[in-house]
Amino acid sequence: MSWDGLQGGGVTWAASPAESARFGLEMTRLTVGWDVRPDRPVAVGPVAEEVTGRLRGDDAEVVVVRYPAASLELASAVARSGRQVLPAGSLTYWSAPWAEVARPEPVPGQEVLALADLPGGQAERSTVVDAVVADSFSGYGNHYAANPLLDPAAALAGYQEWARRTALADPHDALVLVLDGAVVGLATLVDSLSPEGHLEVLLAGLTTAAQGRGRYASLLAAVARAARARGRRSVVISTQSHNVRVQRAWARAGLRPFAAVETVHAVLPGLIP
Numbered sequence: 001m002s003w004d005g006l007q008g009g010g011v012t013w014a015a016s017p018a019e020s021a022r023f024g025l026e027m028t029r030l031t032v033g034w035d036v037r038p039d040r041p042v043a044v045g046p047v048a049e050e051v052t053g054r055l056r057g058d059d060a061e062v063v064v065v066r067y068p069a070a071s072l073e074l075a076s077a078v079a080r081s082g083r084q085v086l087p088a089g090s091l092t093y094w095s096a097p098w099a100e101v102a103r104p105e106p107v108p109g110q111e112v113l114a115l116a117d118l119p120g121g122q123a124e125r126s127t128v129v130d131a132v133v134a135d136s137f138s139g140y141g142n143h144y145a146a147n148p149l150l151d152p153a154a155a156l157a158g159y160q161e162w163a164r165r166t167a168l169a170d171p172h173d174a175l176v177l178v179l180d181g182a183v184v185g186l187a188t189l190v191d192s193l194s195p196e197g198h199l200e201v202l203l204a205g206l207t208t209a210a211q212g213r214g215r216y217a218s219l220l221a222a223v224a225r226a227a228r229a230r231g232r233r234s235v236v237i238s239t240q241s242h243n244v245r246v247q248r249a250w251a252r253a254g255l256r257p258f259a260a261v262e263t264v265h266a267v268l269p270g271l272i273p
């Protein structure tokens with residue numbers, strides 16, 4: 001989820017038609033804004049009551065609930081709704097000013113390009129994005145994997161659709177890592193809403209054969225260059241907290257963690273035997 005999408009001091013509640021169609025279940029998203037934290041002026045108590053009430057009044061089979069991890073009392077607010085509660089992992093957000101992101105030495109035969117600079121049109125771009133995401137994210141432990149009602153193959157298809165949506169809408173918003181003429185990595189990007197804010201990586205991964213050789217650092221360095229070129233101050237990126245491997249790469253590249261956000265699935269009672 002983008003960092004901008006988590007901002008605010010209240011509860012955002014929205015039907016999720018794309019996820020509902022993909023998984024064949026009614027799904028809703030309930031997001032508690034980043035300002036609802038114990039050390040902030042926005043009190044957690046009234047928000048907790050609203051969360052419980054919204055979950056009780058919602059007919060959706062699955063509500064994907066997100067809240068600042070520091071607001072621990074929201075866990076019981078979800079449970080009081082009477083729904084089955086599935087802890088689905090936390091998201092950790094990291095960032096660095098673009099100038100502080102490590103610049104690795106060039107690697108012969110390897111370059112990072114915008115998707116727009118690859119030969120071919122939308123069909124070829126779509127094939128490239130699908131292939132890299134399928135290879136790098138199959139078996140990835142995203143929050144859907146916590147829920148036995150959700151088909152993992154549909155979750156992967158959702159990742160592909162998400163990546164395609166960003167990359168094809170503007171192929172300058174996707175960077176590809178090319179090794180000996182073949183695309184082996186992808187990063188999809190979104191500019192923050194504030195004019196001089198950050199450039200965020202929505203999704204990034206390398207094909208399995210290309211992993212484990214430090215190549216990701218080159219992709220990250222290209223993201224930092226893109227942030228500079230777009231007049232952004234910093235780079236923001238996130239992952240599930242269990243994905244320590246990518247966090248090691250971020251730490252080595254000079255990024256630092258700045259936020260943690262909990263995800264739980266609140267499921268209508270009785271659906272999970």
Ligand SMILES: CC(C)(COP(=O)(O)OP(=O)(O)OC[C@H]1O[C@@H](n2cnc3c(N)ncnc32)[C@H](O)[C@@H]1OP(=O)(O)O)[C@@H](O)C(=O)NCCC(=O)NCCS
Pocket residue numbers: 136137140202203204205206207210211212213214215216217238239243245246248249252
């Ligand atoms: C996570 C990912 C982007 C890292 O790219 P990479 O080029 O493989 O990264 P690196 O080679 O720099 O390795 C990063 C760390 O993982 C470790 N690592 C490498 N291969 C590993 C393996 N097979 N198993 C466990 N750890 C491994 C490295 O030792 C390194 O740790 P270190 O800094 O302590 O040495 C890549 O593995 C990937 O695409 N994974 C699947 C998708 C994903 O998780 N994307 C990020 C979430 S949005």
